[in-house]
Amino acid sequence: MATVEASAAMVEAIAGARRRDQLRFRSIFFATWLVLVGIIVGGLAAAGKVDLEFLGEHQAFVLGGIPVTILVAASSIVIAVAFAIIGALGRLSTNAVIYGLASFYVSLVRGTPLLVQILFVYLALPQIWIEFAKIPLIALGIFALAFNYGAYMTEIFRAGIQAIPRGQLEAAAAIGMTGRLTMRRIILPQAVRIVTPAIGNEFIAMIKDSALVSIIGVQELLWRAQRAGTPEFRLLEALLLAALVYWILTIVFSVLQDRLEKRMAESDRRL
Amino acid sequence: MSHRTPGLAKIGALALIAAFAAVACAGSSNDDLLAKVKAADKIVMSTDPEYPPQSSLAADGSYEGFDIDVGTEIAKRLGVEIAFETPSWEAITAGSWAGRWDFSVGSMTITTDREKVISFSSPYYYTPAQMAVLPDSGITSLDGLAGKVICVGEGTTYLQWLDGTLDFGTATPQTKPPEGATATTLKSDRNCAESWQAGRRDFDGWLSSVTTVQGAIDAGLPVMKLGDPVFSEPLAVAFDKGGADPASIVTEVNKLLDAMRSDGTLKALSEKWFGEDLTTKVGG
Numbered sequence: 001m002a003t004v005e006a007s008a009a010m011v012e013a014i015a016g017a018r019r020r021d022q023l024r025f026r027s028i029f030f031a032t033w034l035v036l037v038g039i040i041v042g043g044l045a046a047a048g049k050v051d052l053e054f055l056g057e058h059q060a061f062v063l064g065g066i067p068v069t070i071l072v073a074a075s076s077i078v079i080a081v082a083f084a085i086i087g088a089l090g091r092l093s094t095n096a097v098i099y100g101l102a103s104f105y106v107s108l109v110r111g112t113p114l115l116v117q118i119l120f121v122y123l124a125l126p127q128i129w130i131e132f133a134k135i136p137l138i139a140l141g142i143f144a145l146a147f148n149y150g151a152y153m154t155e156i157f158r159a160g161i162q163a164i165p166r167g168q169l170e171a172a173a174a175i176g177m178t179g180r181l182t183m184r185r186i187i188l189p190q191a192v193r194i195v196t197p198a199i200g201n202e203f204i205a206m207i208k209d210s211a212l213v214s215i216i217g218v219q220e221l222l223w224r225a226q227r228a229g230t231p232e233f234r235l236l237e238a239l240l241l242a243a244l245v246y247w248i249l250t251i252v253f254s255v256l257q258d259r260l261e262k263r264m265a266e267s268d269r270r271l
Numbered sequence: 272m273s274h275r276t277p278g279l280a281k282i283g284a285l286a287l288i289a290a291f292a293a294v295a296c297a298g299s300s301n302d303d304l305l306a307k308v309k310a311a312d313k314i315v316m317s318t319d320p321e322y323p324p325q326s327s328l329a330a331d332g333s334y335e336g337f338d339i340d341v342g343t344e345i346a347k348r349l350g351v352e353i354a355f356e357t358p359s360w361e362a363i364t365a366g367s368w369a370g371r372w373d374f375s376v377g378s379m380t381i382t383t384d385r386e387k388v389i390s391f392s393s394p395y396y397y398t399p400a401q402m403a404v405l406p407d408s409g410i411t412s413l414d415g416l417a418g419k420v421i422c423v424g425e426g427t428t429y430l431q432w433l434d435g436t437l438d439f440g441t442a443t444p445q446t447k448p449p450e451g452a453t454a455t456t457l458k459s460d461r462n463c464a465e466s467w468q469a470g471r472r473d474f475d476g477w478l479s480s481v482t483t484v485q486g487a488i489d490a491g492l493p494v495m496k497l498g499d500p501v502f503s504e505p506l507a508v509a510f511d512k513g514g515a516d517p518a519s520i521v522t523e524v525n526k527l528l529d530a531m532r533s534d535g536t537l538k539a540l541s542e543k544w545f546g547e548d549l550t551t552k553v554g555g
Contacts, residue, residue, distance in 0.1 A: 061332050122362075126369035133369030217357045226458075227328055230321040233465045233490055 044240070051237055058228040062241055065221035070249070072138065072210040072220060076145035077203045083150025085188075088157035102154070109151035115212055118144040122216040141213030149202055149209075156198045160191035193264055200257035207249050211242075221245060304510065305520035308373055313352045315372040316342045319360050321459050324482065324544040325378050337544035341395060342376035344536060345508070348527045361426040364389070368511040374520075375509040378480075380428040383440040385509075390517045392508040392524045395531075396541060396550045399500030400429055401481040405467060406495045408475060413498050416449040421476035422463035425456045428504055429478040439505065446501040452476070464492050482545055505552070 044050050090102025109117070121144040125132035164187050172182040214223035221242050229238025308314045318326045318334060326336040334355055346353035356372040363375050366388025378398070381391045402421075404410045423429040431437040433454040437445065457463055460479040464487040467477070477484070477494070478501070487494045508524055510517035531537045537550045 057330060061328065061330065064332065123367075126367075130369060133371050215359065217359065219357070223357075227320050230459050230461050230465075231323045231327045233461055233468060233487065233492060235462065235465055236469065 050240070051234055054229075054232060054234045054237055055241060058238065059241065062221065062224045062228050062238060063245065065219065065224040065242075066245060066249070068138070068218065068220040069207065069210050072142055072145065072213060072218065073203065073206045075142045076149065076210070077199070077206050079142065079146035080149035080153055080202070080206075081199065083146060084153035084157045087150060087154030088161060089183075091154060091158050092161065106151045106154050109148055114145075114148050114209060115215065117148055118212055118215060120144075121147075137216055137218050138213075141210075141216060141218045145206065145209060145213065149206060153195075153199065153202055156195050156202075157191065160195040160198075161187055163194055164190055196264060197257070197261055200253075200260065204250055204253050204257070207253065208246055211246070302515045303519055304373060304515040304517045305523055307515050308349070308351055308520065311351075313354055314346050314349065314374065315354045315356055316346070317356050317358055317363050317368075317372040317375045318342070318377055319363075320357065321461070322378070322483070323486065337396075337540055338376045338378055340540050340544070341508075341531075341537070342374075344531060344540075345376065345524060345527055348530070349523065360424075363509070364426055366511055367513040370514050373510075374524075377509070378506045379509045380504040381439060381507050382428060382431065383438045384431070384436070386440070388512050390510040390512050390521050392510075392521055393528055394505035394507045394552075395528055395537060396506055397503050397552055398480040398482060398506060398549060399503045400432065400478060401484045401500050402497040403464075403477045403479070403484045403487070403494045404475060404497045405472075405493055407493075410475065410497065413446070413449050413501070416452050416476045416497075418451040419449070419476060420453050420455050420474040421449075421478055422455050422457060422466070422474040423478050424460035424463070425458055427460065427479075429460075430454055430456060432502065433478065437502075448501075449476075461487070464494055467494065468492050503552075 041050075087102050087105055090098050091106070093099050093102070118141065121140050122137075125135070125140070168186055169182060172186055177185070210220060211222040214220055214226070217223070225238040225242035226235065229235035318336075318338060320326045320328045320334055320336075322336070322338075324336055325338040326334060329335045339355075343353055358368075358371065360377070362368075363377060364379065364385060366385075376395075378396075379385070379389070379391075381394065385391075402413060402416070404416070410416060421433055423433065428437055432445070433448050433452060435448065455474050457466065460477075460483050463474070463477045463479070466473065476497070481500055484494065484496060488496070508528075510521060528537070532550065538548050541548050541550050
């Protein structure tokens with residue numbers, strides 16, 4: 001009786017202390033960030049490198065690139081996942097031709113710079129067939145990014161698929177499931193859960209790499225920052241604004257990814 | 272994995288390659304560009320909106336500038352709508368536009384190199400090329416830049432002049448570049464001036480059009496004109512030789528430009544954007 005209440009009070013005290021410690025840690029963490037950001041902004045302002053009037057005038061135009069950036073990044077990652085699954089299956093194939101094709105894809109695409117690939121898609125495709133020139137630039141950009149990331153994610157998916165215990169494959173075969181059915185119903189659903197954190201990371205990297213499609217004229221965030229800043233000799237301010245936006249987007253999607261991972265891991269956590 | 276017919280994959284791959292080969296052999300269509308533009312009731316113009324006063328972005332995201340106005344006027348006189356594309360300058364000067372846009376009113380200089388891939392109209396205006404230095408550099412004449420580094424924009428005639436490869440194909444006298452001077456490039460002419468403003472001293476000279484240099488001086492950048500303009504370049508409307516045949520549209524546009532010259536439209540636009548009439552040829 002008395003001992004139970006005492007233990008209960010002790011548990012409460014310990015939980016409370018732990019909460020306070022966590023709160024203190026978080027507050028100091030945020031304060032550190034604020035100080036660092038303050039130092040950077042203060043330093044730039046002191047050096048006269050931040051023209052607020054220019055930013056005020058052009059921010060609407062530059063920020064208008066955010067939807068384009070997100071669209072490019074999101075579409076590319078979805079298509080990249082498709083490329084990655086096909087590539088992973090190819091890399092796991094026992095057929096020499098398919099294995100050869102998949103390995104060639106991974107090796108070639110990982111072995112050339114992404115910027116070169118984007119320019120190649122822009123310049124070389126119409127040489128093969130003139131009608132390719134009618135493809136909208138944003139679609140070309142998305143394709144180039146997806147094709148590139150698909151090669152890198154192929155290895156992620158291959159590892160995810162191979163992580164499924166052999167016992168499950170054997171059990172599936174024992175009850176008469178075909179290879180394709182096993183892949184579709186047993187392996188891929190579990191592999192998706194394993195690779196989701198990695199895909200989240202790739203998406204966040206993709207948000208930054210989407211800036212490269214500005215080279216072929218897609219009017220996303222970086223393109224707009226350059227066009228707003230260069231004519232008025234204020235490229236630095238414009239690029240600072242763009243960098244800040246990329247950073248904020250990265251933070252937002254990192255938090256979302258964190259939440260998604262926690263949600264997916266719920267079945268693993270104890271009550 | 273599952274057992275597959277081994278030949279199926281190979282047949283599929285061969286079919287794909289055959290299809291590609293077939294379409295690759297199909298040559299480009301030989302339509303007439305003017306007919307194509309009239310049929311579509313639209314002409315697409317390329318522009319690089321980093322160059323006020325020739326082309327820049329208004330606050331609402333639309334394009335404005337001397338080149339924009341000239342292009343719009345040409346489209347109006349052709350009786351078609353105008354639309355804009357924004358490829359990089361190097362993509363425009365390289366030709367082989369693959370039909371992505373129909374013409375360029377982008378202050379492109381007529382040079383014999385470019386004429387291999389580009390069909391030019393008659394010049395619609397002329398710009399002197401002006402050398403600039405920092406006021407505290409102590410350089411007072413072109414000779415002072417001998418052996419030094421000069422900054423220019425990528426893909427510009429200013430770069431060609433420094434490399435000694437600039438050729439207008441006319442007898443326009445050109446000053447010689449400073450002895451032993453080398454060029455360095457940044458993406459756009461203005462980036463050179465901004466680099467100086469940021470305190471960098473990677474180069475001693477800056478070569479660009481007189482309007483751009485004056486723009487930098489007016490914006491309060493630490494830039495000083497050095498000597499007289501080193502050459503005056505004829506700027507024309509450009510068409511791709513590698514696509515639909517531009518012969519008839521070039522003739523048509525030349526007629527329109529003559530009309531715009533005689534009724535004073537070109538002069539008025541030049542004075543509106545540059546504050547002076549640059550549309551008549553100066554000097555040799």
